[in-house]
Amino acid sequence: MASATISLASGYGNFAVPAVALEAAAEVLASTQRQHVPLAVSPVAGLPELREALARRYRQRGATGLTAEQVLVTAGAKTGLFALLSELLQPGDDVLMPTPNWFGFDDLVRRAGGTLRALPLAAADNYVLRPQVLRAALTPATRLLIISNPNNPTGRVYSQAEWTELLAVTDEFPQLWVLSDEIYEGICFGPEAVPTLLAQPDVHQRHVVVSGFSKSLALAGWGVGCVVVPPALAPAIAARLFGTGAAAPTPAQAAALAATQHAESISGALCAQLAPTRAQLLAGLAALPGAPAIIAPEGTYYVFADFTRFLAPEWPAVEASARLVELLAAAGVEVVDGATCGAPGFARLSYAVPAADLEEALTRMQETFARLPMPAEIPG
Numbered sequence: 001m002a003s004a005t006i007s008l009a010s011g012y013g014n015f016a017v018p019a020v021a022l023e024a025a026a027e028v029l030a031s032t033q034r035q036h037v038p039l040a041v042s043p044v045a046g047l048p049e050l051r052e053a054l055a056r057r058y059r060q061r062g063a064t065g066l067t068a069e070q071v072l073v074t075a076g077a078k079t080g081l082f083a084l085l086s087e088l089l090q091p092g093d094d095v096l097m098p099t100p101n102w103f104g105f106d107d108l109v110r111r112a113g114g115t116l117r118a119l120p121l122a123a124a125d126n127y128v129l130r131p132q133v134l135r136a137a138l139t140p141a142t143r144l145l146i147i148s149n150p151n152n153p154t155g156r157v158y159s160q161a162e163w164t165e166l167l168a169v170t171d172e173f174p175q176l177w178v179l180s181d182e183i184y185e186g187i188c189f190g191p192e193a194v195p196t197l198l199a200q201p202d203v204h205q206r207h208v209v210v211s212g213f214s215k216s217l218a219l220a221g222w223g224v225g226c227v228v229v230p231p232a233l234a235p236a237i238a239a240r241l242f243g244t245g246a247a248a249p250t251p252a253q254a255a256a257l258a259a260t261q262h263a264e265s266i267s268g269a270l271c272a273q274l275a276p277t278r279a280q281l282l283a284g285l286a287a288l289p290g291a292p293a294i295i296a297p298e299g300t301y302y303v304f305a306d307f308t309r310f311l312a313p314e315w316p317a318v319e320a321s322a323r324l325v326e327l328l329a330a331a332g333v334e335v336v337d338g339a340t341c342g343a344p345g346f347a348r349l350s351y352a353v354p355a356a357d358l359e360e361a362l363t364r365m366q367e368t369f370a371r372l373p374m375p376a377e378i379p380g
Helices: 019-035 048-060 077-088 104-111 131-137 160-170 234-244 250-261 263-286 317-330 355-370
Strands: 071-074 094-099 115-120 142-148 177-181 207-212 225-228 302-306 346-350
Touching (some): 019 250, 048 071, 048 250, 071 077, 077 225, 077 234, 131 160, 263 355, 317 346
Parallel strands (some): 094 115, 094 142
Antiparallel strands (some): 207 225
């Protein structure tokens, strides 16, 4: 009998739904039942109390002056992201995105009419985005810069100092919007909390943030996200949401409100849960043949593993990367092909899985790689 497949590819963690969120959602349903009334329908921009709670949390994180009117709750983070992109972009607009980055951006930007242009960063220097590199990549025609912080798939966290340097560059381009994807902001193992773009000076009123509750607050499957935009843009986003969809259900928003009010304790518990499997995966990867030095990612629950040494040299890189992923799948381990994120030969591996499953996956990977030709010598 074949062994069950172990997935290290899922974007959702193995997290229990926070009790406070379950209780809040259950109370909405129970109240509806007691009163024999229809389930209340939220305003399209979200329940006012949830919008205010989110604004308050951003203010606590340094976004002085942010108001609830700038926060729009959406039926999932992707819905909010697409509404935002659709409002900002005109057909053919240039969108710059440092890569590796989440594979979903490409399709969303294309559907919104934009043209995505990659700015490749290097694993060798931990995906640093240097101001001079950013300046050289931007043009007067660039409409949008997308940065994920923490980054999916690499786990890279961009610090306050790095934001300051990068925004000094973007400020030179008054027509440029800067979008920060912060959905993993609560999953952080570094010495400092992940800084939000909303706390940085916004001289041109062109900073926007997309986030959600599925990653950092353990509400995967509840379908609640949010976008935060300058005051002048908020009505247009709300109108687009009204015209193209529906508000997130009120029980899900009640759960999101409770999670927001207990965000620090929920995220802290998730990080504590993840710490052992994070160490386990890093140790397992370091034990693979020819393993390069690994810089432990500070954010998310992924490691973006460098398997380029195992690629078949006679194949084009993208095809060789897909073949390597197929070999792992045949061995019963599912991973995300790094080629889909702009880095063939890498693989995104989740450690938000049970320790026993992770151990078995690492064993299967070890056995698979041992059957391949000896890896090339790693430059010293």
